[in-house]
Amino acid sequence: MQRQHGGAVRVGGVTLGEGIPKVCVPVMGKTPLEIREAAARARAAGADLIELRIDSLSPMPSVAEAGAACGAARAGGGLPLLFTLRTSRDGGSGAAEAAPYEALLTGMARSGLCDAIDCELSVGEAAFSRIAQAAHAAGVPLVGSSHAFHVLKDLETPARWLARQAALGADVLKAAVMTSGRVQALEAAWRMARAGEALGRPFIAITMGSEGAVSRVACEALGSCLTFGTAGEASAPGQIPAGALRTALEIVHTAFAHTEAMEKNNPA
Secondary structure, X not given: OEEOHHHOEEEOOEEEOOOOOEEEEEEOOOOHHHHHHHHHHHHHOOOOEEEEEHHHOOOOOOHHHHHHHHHHHHOOOOOOEEEEOOEHHHOOOEOOOHHHHHHHHHHHHHHOOOOEEEEEHHHOHHHXXXXXXXXXXXXXXXXXXXXXXXXXXXXXXXXXXXXXXXXXOOOEEEEEEEOOOHHHHHHHHHHHHHHHHHHOOOEEEEEEOHHHXXXXXXXXXXXXXXXXXXXXXXXXXXXXXXXXXXXXXXXHHHHHHHHHHHHHHOOO
């Protein structure tokens, strides 16, 4: 794992935390062939990296089965691969038992078959810390993640999640929450952005659902290093087709660059 200047993190051939936010496309399938086909669609859609959602294949695969799925996802192209088992704790189809989850993630970190690993904070702080240590020993970046598919009463909760992920060793921080209405979506995104900026690590702040789409298309304005788009089936509420998402990201990035140039040439 390579930590770049300013806290940026290198994942395969991309750097999270520098330049325009990256587009990650989740890849899912019930067989290795379906995973391979989904990965091909992700590459065709212009993904910067892909997220293998291994819980679409099995609730708790063996390291060998997961490794074969990684090979299927990589077939035909060299996009960086984020390995994720999204458990039922965090809205996925994966088994929630902590011990096999930890064994799978540490095994995949040591296998060298993926470029980064997603770890849910909900597995428990002790297990999260051990998984982070194993990933770092193997030179693999760890993406911490926390999700709430219900509307939170306390909008500071996702900010606290990001802080705990950082304290326990995550290299990239992620929180995704459901919100109710545009104002709450903006407030939740702002609170996560403020927390992520203070922690000094690349972060991903997502408000899910249609009214939270601003966090996906204007993520550069909120400081997020990455956003998730689709090339077929969505893995979370509110995800946008990858092509349209990239267009939106480029528009926001151009607007930022234009404004910065104007301010530089015309200081107040």
